[in-house]
Amino acid sequence: MPSLKASLTFLASSTAVLGAALPNPTAAGSATACTTGAPMTTAGYPILHYAQATPGASASLGGYQPEPRWAQQHLVGSYTFGVPEPIETGFAYAQYKCEYYCKNHSEGGSFFVRADRKVGSYCDCYDELMDAETFVNNNQTLVGAWNAICKT
Template sequence: MPSVRTILALIASSVTVLGGALAEPTVALPATACTTGAPMTTAGYPIPYYAQATPSTGAFENGYQPEPRWAGQHLVGTYTFGVPSPVETGFAYAQFKCQYYCLNQSEGGSFFVRADSKVGSYCECYDDLMDPETFVNNNQTLIGAWNAICKEA
């Protein structure tokens, strides 16, 4: 039977050998999805944390939405807001509220709001940015797409 000293020596040498064979761990932090851009005000409601995201000019004459497969992969939260009258101002207010809701769902990313005359406005939060290729045709024109603006260091 080996002595305690021999066993401890064996353990110590094993740790040294294994420690030398293992690669140094690296911590990969996920990149925050954000962009440059200017905050906007819509119908008197400020959108200070997001810049407007749009498809290529004239790409969709009857409205657009995020491509469903992309949306399913990046959706991190949804909420429905009412739309008080007048509709254009109420929709602007829904976008204003949606930005704060989405700030609590994901650091960075984007959000998309679409109006529905029966229930109000649907707010969808995503963990990635929407670029012109993200959008597909949709038969709705009261919509808003927004990408997070990077915070200054």
């Protein structure tokens, strides 16, 4: 029967070998998609957990939207909110509501809201951040794009 000292030495060396073979837990999983930024208020409605995402210069001239293939790959939820008059204030309210709808679908990520005067505002939640290259031109001008702010 091996001595206690020999058993502990074997156990310690086995742990070191096994520990070296296991992946680093911080590298194994992807981090929650979030960014730095400050909350803001739109038409009196606070957006507390997301910072505004802005498109590059080429995509913002006549309106913009997330690139369709990117949007399809990262979509985690959609909802349509009504937009009360006046439309600009109603749209700000829809963005406010969309923040909380998306927060329930993905911790982190982003959301995009576009207004349709006949239907309301479409809210799309994504599991990834939107950057300037994510956007493409679209004729819709009443839009808002938001990225999750990292918790500190």
